[in-house]
Amino acid sequence: MNFNQHYTAVLSSDLLLDEKPTKVIFQNKSVVVIRSNGQIRAYDDFCPHRGAPLSEGFFRDGQLHCPYHGWSFSFESGENTNVPVKNEPVKCELKKIHAIEKFGLIWLCMEVDGVMPTLLDEKATIFTSGVINALVHNSIENFLEGSHTHYIHDGLIRSQKTQRQNIKAYFVPTETGFKVHYSEEPPKGLITKLTPKKYKNLKSVATYIYPNLTILEYFNQEDELISRFEGIFSSRNEETQYFARIFLNFGIITPLLKPFATKVFKKVIQQDVEILELQNANLKTHPGNKFVSDNTDLVGQQIFAWLFDQDKIIKEPTQFNLFW
């Protein structure tokens, strides 16, 4: 598995205005992204003349113009089209990065036949994004792993005080990561407590897709999908950029629930961001300290295995118990 072969989400589609060169961070470097006539192009944000950032330039007549000496480059190919002081082009081109617009996001990949993940191809009920001052693998673990929820999201998702239940977790490896199926759980969070009976006692499935995608799904007794949370992550100069696509399927009460759910999820994310940033600062001042994991930490362990040590990827299904 090679990281470079996978598309990475770098920007929400709404933030890319047509024909406005826009700077994004991809693999710790700035990239200029442009949309024109529904097409997307991305180039290394570096003018070959003297290295000025093209994202500070402008787009006119199908060309991207450098802000410094006005060299222009073709939107289609990145080839130089004109050097104003000479009134003809020189032979050079911008370094191209493959770009796709899908699922309300702009995705980039270094390689031609990059792998695009399969996400739910509809408009999310709730969409939010942000940057966390934490390393991306710790953010991914946080999104998918449930044992912090009793403490960090006390009263919102689970609670410190209510009696814990024995939950069974079935870990199933997949071609691109893994899934963990959790047995049903009585309602403990605000949202599930407030909804009709049909939406209680939900089973959940946590999915990890290499390198930086996580999905949490909740199903009711009739195996109907009630909610789905997609966490799409990317690393950005030692920080994490995240995009959260949240789908709620509570039938006719979904629109009624949306404003309240939006508040709750934003609060939940804020709580995660706070602990991730505290953890990150602590990791920096205690370098070299190793983590202790136990088998209930399989989710985190396997995320780290996929990202850093693929010999440790578990290839057989396995089961473990949790007190949730």
Ligand code: FES
């Ligand atoms: S640096 Fe871009 S035109 Fe000179």
Ligand SMILES: [Fe+2]
């Ligand atoms: Fe959390």
